Amino acid sequence: MSKITIIIGAAVLLAGGYYLGKSGQQPATVIKLDSEPKAAFTSSGAEEVASASASVVRSLVTPSSGELIVVRDGESIQDAVAAASPGAVIKVMPGTYKETVYIDKDNITLSGVIEQGRYPVLEGEGLRNDAVLYSGNGVTVENLYITHYKGNGVMGQAGNNFIIRNNYIVDTGVYGIFPQLGKNGIVSHNIVSGIEDAAIYVGMSDNVDVVFNQVFDSVAGIEIENSRHSLVESNFVYNNTGGILAFITPGLPIKSCGDVLIRNNFVVDNNHENFAIPGSLVSNIPAGTGVLVMACDDVVIEGNIITGNNSVGITFTDFSLAGNAANDPDSEPNPNRPKILNNIMQDNGKDPAPAVRAVLAAMLETTGPDIVDTVGMDDGCILNPERFRTIGLGKYTECEFSTTANVASYTLPEPVPARSMEDVDKGKLAYYGVCAGCHAYSSRMIGPPTQIIQALYMDNPEGIAEYAANPVKKREDYPSMPPQSHLDDETRLAAAKFMLKVTK
Amino acid sequence: MNPLYRHSGNTLHALLLVLGLALSMPSLSRATDIVLNENCPPGFELDAGQCRLRTLYQMYASLEDAGVGGLKTGLPPHRDGFTPQQIDLGRYLFFDPVLSVDGTVSCASCHDPDRGFADGRGRSVGVGGEPVRRSAPSLWNVAFLQRFFWDARAGSLEEQMQGPLYDEHEMATSPEQLVRTLNGIPLYRELFRQAWPQDFQADGAQIQLNQVYAAIAAFQLSLISLNSRYDQYAHGYADALTEPEKEGMNIFRSFVARCAECHTPPLFTNQQVAVIGTPDPEGMPFDPGAAVPLNEPTLRGGFKVPSLRNIALTAPYMHSGRFATLREAAAFYTGGRGHAVPPGEDLKIHWHIWEPKLSDEELDRLVDFLQTLTDESFKPVEPPELPSGIQPVHNAIAREGTTPDNGVSNHE
Numbered sequence: 058m059s060k061i062t063i064i065i066g067a068a069v070l071l072a073g074g075y076y077l078g079k080s081g082q083q084p085a086t087v088i089k090l091d092s093e094p095k096a097a098f099t100s101s102g103a104e105e106v107a108s109a110s111a112s113v114v115r116s117l118v119t120p121s122s123g124e125l126i127v128v129r130d131g132e133s134i135q136d137a138v139a140a141a142s143p144g145a146v147i148k149v150m151p152g153t154y155k156e157t158v159y160i161d162k163d164n165i166t167l168s169g170v171i172e173q174g175r176y177p178v179l180e181g182e183g184l185r186n187d188a189v190l191y192s193g194n195g196v197t198v199e200n201l202y203i204t205h206y207k208g209n210g211v212m213g214q215a216g217n218n219f220i221i222r223n224n225y226i227v228d229t230g231v232y233g234i235f236p237q238l239g240k241n242g243i244v245s246h247n248i249v250s251g252i253e254d255a256a257i258y259v260g261m262s263d264n265v266d267v268v269f270n271q272v273f274d275s276v277a278g279i280e281i282e283n284s285r286h287s288l289v290e291s292n293f294v295y296n297n298t299g300g301i302l303a304f305i306t307p308g309l310p311i312k313s314c315g316d317v318l319i320r321n322n323f324v325v326d327n328n329h330e331n332f333a334i335p336g337s338l339v340s341n342i343p344a345g346t347g348v349l350v351m352a353c354d355d356v357v358i359e360g361n362i363i364t365g366n367n368s369v370g371i372t373f374t375d376f377s378l379a380g381n382a383a384n385d386p387d388s389e390p391n392p393n394r395p396k397i398l399n400n401i402m403q404d405n406g407k408d409p410a411p412a413v414r415a416v417l418a419a420m421l422e423t424t425g426p427d428i429v430d431t432v433g434m435d436d437g438c439i440l441n442p443e444r445f446r447t448i449g450l451g452k453y454t455e456c457e458f459s460t461t462a463n464v465a466s467y468t469l470p471e472p473v474p475a476r477s478m479e480d481v482d483k484g485k486l487a488y489y490g491v492c493a494g495c496h497a498y499s500s501r502m503i504g505p506p507t508q509i510i511q512a513l514y515m516d517n518p519e520g521i522a523e524y525a526a527n528p529v530k531k532r533e534d535y536p537s538m539p540p541q542s543h544l545d546d547e548t549r550l551a552a553a554k555f556m557l558k559v560t561k
Numbered sequence: 562m563n564p565l566y567r568h569s570g571n572t573l574h575a576l577l578l579v580l581g582l583a584l585s586m587p588s589l590s591r592a593t594d595i596v597l598n599e600n601c602p603p604g605f606e607l608d609a610g611q612c613r614l615r616t617l618y619q620m621y622a623s624l625e626d627a628g629v630g631g632l633k634t635g636l637p638p639h640r641d642g643f644t645p646q647q648i649d650l651g652r653y654l655f656f657d658p659v660l661s662v663d664g665t666v667s668c669a670s671c672h673d674p675d676r677g678f679a680d681g682r683g684r685s686v687g688v689g690g691e692p693v694r695r696s697a698p699s700l701w702n703v704a705f706l707q708r709f710f711w712d713a714r715a716g717s718l719e720e721q722m723q724g725p726l727y728d729e730h731e732m733a734t735s736p737e738q739l740v741r742t743l744n745g746i747p748l749y750r751e752l753f754r755q756a757w758p759q760d761f762q763a764d765g766a767q768i769q770l771n772q773v774y775a776a777i778a779a780f781q782l783s784l785i786s787l788n789s790r791y792d793q794y795a796h797g798y799a800d801a802l803t804e805p806e807k808e809g810m811n812i813f814r815s816f817v818a819r820c821a822e823c824h825t826p827p828l829f830t831n832q833q834v835a836v837i838g839t840p841d842p843e844g845m846p847f848d849p850g851a852a853v854p855l856n857e858p859t860l861r862g863g864f865k866v867p868s869l870r871n872i873a874l875t876a877p878y879m880h881s882g883r884f885a886t887l888r889e890a891a892a893f894y895t896g897g898r899g900h901a902v903p904p905g906e907d908l909k910i911h912w913h914i915w916e917p918k919l920s921d922e923e924l925d926r927l928v929d930f931l932q933t934l935t936d937e938s939f940k941p942v943e944p945p946e947l948p949s950g951i952q953p954v955h956n957a958i959a960r961e962g963t964t965p966d967n968g969v970s971n972h973e
Binding site for chain 2: 159194
């Protein structure tokens with residue numbers, strides 16, 4: 058089934074290009090010297106990170122309290138996480154650890170200790186789901202060797218300010234590294250291979266840099282999906298089915314993708330047979346795909362070395378590639394405002410995937426192009442188009458800028474703060490959000506009215522907070538109060554203080 | 562409690578209603594002295610005369626303010642801002658069978674507070690006694706939803722409620738009958754005056770349809786469930802869940818089971834339409850779902866991803882109740898991609914439906930975890946008496962739903 062889908066997907070993919078190729082003409086080579094400098098690159102993300110230009114690039118660090126926990130071979134990493142307080146550094150010694158580690162706390166550093174090339178190994182044995190799951194903010198995961206998990210190597214759910222670096226992830230499930238629904242993060246210096254979807258997958262996230270990674274032998278090398286302000290730079294991406302992808306996947310709750318810089322990467326020989334899971338979007342990618350942009354807007358492709366990809370070097374396309382997925386009326390399908398700056402492209406398209414070859418044959422071509430735009434966007438731009446074999450770029454104009462060097466990183470100059478609590482009264486939220494289930498101001502509910510509690514405790518919110526943590530039955534005519542120790546001390550006290558000042 | 566006895570009482574009322582007599586018989590309107598609540602329901606602060614939702618989740622942000630993420634993630638945008646009186650009036654209307662054509666069905670018949678604001682049936686039953694096409698969804702946390710009905714065809718509660726109110730198989734009334742009936746009950750006119758005093762200053766001011774819709778919506782929007790044991794864990798209390806439940810949570814959010822990819826915290830839905838290929842009950846034609854109202858053929862068999870909050874209370878599961886238990890519903894996802902799609906149907910099955918090969922033990926742990934999403938601490942109090950004078954009916958009808966032949970034989 059997947060093969061058929063691939064063929065259909067590829068046929069649709071190039072069908073638009075076929076039409077446009079027939080009607081387009083290669084531009085003549087024009088020799089000229091620019092008499093004045095081009096404009097600076099601008100984007101909404103560039104403005105957001107502009108103040109960082111003077112400081113250290115990617116200055117993000119996970120705050121540490123000085124607490125150190127050392128995990129040795131034979132011990133449990135999860136036990137260490139359970140014991141850790143926010144700010145702890147957990148050092149994992151070389152050895153083999155057969156577990157899923159989940160981090161639901163903030164500011165935890167999970168750091169492998171590498172001794173003479175020996176890593177701490179997280180071993181999934183083909184049985185366990187994910188190696189590391191995190192949902193806390195400010196989490197670092199580094200220096201781990203992860204292998205044989207069924208799901209993901211490192212997976213984030215909504216953690217902001219994350220750092221995933223220096224990991225070695227081999228033959229592990231669906232995604233190697235998958236931060237999702239987070240803001241401000243770094244994925245760097247990881248070596249990832251043998252992944253049946255994307256080796257590195259940034260999903261529904263903002264302000265993430267994917268830099269200095271080596272990804273190979275996977276279906277997709279690096280995928281940026283439904284994300285904004287992402288920098289993919291200086292990665293070595295080879296022998297995948299598709300090298301670097303920027304996608305909108307239809308049907309997700311966050312529907313936009315844009316402002317993605319794909320810069321200075323090696324995208325080489327991505328000709329691996331497609332071994333994706335049937336039904337997955339990447340099962341549609343023809344082998345031999347270098348860079349593929351589907352529906353993602355304002356993607357800049359600059360300074361990459363894109364060579365030896367046997368179908369197409371760079372592809373811009375719409376949802377017609379995703380023929381096996383339902384449409385999403387709320388997702389905009391076109392790759393708007395594509396921008397192709399100077400790239401080095403050689404040796405692409407020399408042995409197209411069968412479906413691509415079939416479409417090319419109809420155009421009396423046997424070689425795939427360096428660049429194809431299957432939609433034929435009329436708001437794209439390219440520098441030096443005469444250097445490349447292109448299809449569908451007839452309406453592209455010359456880019457008004459020649460470099461994005463003014464954006465050194467899309468990570469933020471300061472960590473994303475926890476939501477500003479200045480205008481949020483934690484005590485009020487706890488009182489109405491929790492206490493009010495049993496206590497109304499003046500009327501009897503399950504518990505006594507707030508007015509009565511106010512009369513009893515007057516200036517003693519600590520008394521309320523203490524009682525609520527360990528209540529004892531006091532009133533014959535009311536049921537026992539369940540303990541509220543699930544609220545931390547600070548929240549309980551804040552709720553008690555608020556309870557004493559409620560007037561209605 | 563004898564359902565038949567209650568039923569015969571209802572029939573009397575129904576008959577009187579149809580004859581236009583009920584309204585002139587004061588003996589039936591016992592609840593003559595209702596004063597609407599001037600306090601907001603639990604979970605809400607009275608702020609400048611309006612009830613505003615307050616929850617610990619308001620301490621957290623969410624990416625792009627979409628309300629999807631992980632543990633400490635803000636909720637999706639919500640709707641609030643009604644007055645305490647409007648909410649309380651909605652409560653009376655919600656439980657009052659006078660809203661149906663013959664006084665036999667209330668909103669609560671299919672959205673019973675004792676059944677997770679659903680009805681315990683695979684397919685709901687209205688005035689005709691015949692099961693309708695789909696299952697009644699829970700009303701908990703509808704304040705956060707953007708689309709309504711399984712097939713996502715309505716964009717507001719006001720739009721949604723006109724479906725069951727006027728569907729001939731559900732409550733089967735008409736806009737004209739609805740306003741005529743309510744205006745004919747002096748107590749309702751008094752209560753609407755309390756809820757919208759500025760609209761009832763003139764002599765002879767009448768209850769308006771939009772006020773009826775607004776009051777019912779106001780009540781529905783007050784049904785908040787965010788204090789489950791899962792929530793305690795999410796807010797930082799690690800001991801709120803047992804070890805098996807934590808295992809279940811990790812399976813739930815793993816990229817093997819992938820539950821959380823669509824049932825995304827904190828609401829446990831991403832509010833999208835997904836084609837997953839669940840079967841309809843034996844003998845029922847294939848339900849095309851959202852493809853029809855959205856006019857999108859690729860969404861054939863697509864339904865809105867439901868929230869899983871209070872899911873343990875609302876068996877059976879899926880759009881027409883094919884699965885009797887949570888365990889069966891969970892096991893569907895490990896049955897293979899498209900395994901239950903009828904022959905001849907070519908569906909665009911969602912990419913997250915694959916073959917996770919979950920073990921029996923993993924399915925058990927998933928069920929353990931799903932049961933931690935239960936919270937009824939803000940369950941509203943049912944009115945002891947209704948302004949119409951009719952006895953509440955939802956308990957009787959819902960209890961009958963426990964055996965297959967009921968709901969047909971008792972409602973001829």
